[in-house]
Amino acid sequence: MEPAPLGESWQRVERWLEERGSARELAPPATAADIARVEEQLGTGLHPDHALLLLGHNGSGSFCLPPVHRILSTDEVVTAWRTKRKVWGDGSPPAYAPEWIPFASDGAGGVLHLDVSRPHERIHEHDKLGASHLSSHPMWASLPALLHHTADALETGRYLDGYRRPGDDNSFLLWED
Incomplete structure (x- = not known):
């Protein structure tokens, strides 16, 4: 099954959050100038799906994608990328390539990233120890797939992938295992 377009899934997530009074947590959209500034600082273009995500909301506040990943703002993307490159960028090949652009963080040194040199590849994870623990679940196939499956789980x-949506009384919106 093909996932819904990213913008459509974002709207479904927004509606779910609005129904619970939590939509205010989402940041306002990034601007085209914000995107251009990030791309200049990274020295590469963002994955088109990542740019679209940021143009919807420039960060996710306390809302987390499953299981514990907050969507990064444009400034946080640059900071996380620089940190990963500083710690993991040496070596041949580097343990964190310059083309790996983070879009979400677990808050403990781990990120979800897209490889802009291979735009049709799956979402990747790079945790604080440099490992990946993502399953083969279809939600990790792409950013549109992740938002589509997230919206489905919130609504239903x-x-x-083993995680339950946040409870209606949970204002922090962390997924539960």
Whole structure:
């Protein structure tokens, strides 16, 4: 099954958050100038899906993608990328390539990233120890797939790769295992 377009899935997530009074947590959209500044600082273009995500909301506040990843703002993308490159960028090949652009963080040194040199590849993870623990679940196939499956799980309450959506009384919006 082909995932819904990213913008459509974002709207579904927004509606779910609005119904619970949590939509205010989402940041306002990034501007085209914000995107251009990030691309200049990174020395490469963003993945088109990543740019679209940021043009919807420049960060996710306390809302997390499953299981614990906050969507990074444009400034946070640059900071996380620079940190990963500083710590993991040496070596041949480097343990964190310059083309790996983070879009979400677990808050403990781990990121979800897209490889802009291979735009049709899956989402990747790089945790604080340099490892990846993502399953083969279809939600990790692309950014549109991740948002599509997230919206489905929020709306239906079904588990998503072993995680349950936040409870309606949970204002922090962390996925539960």
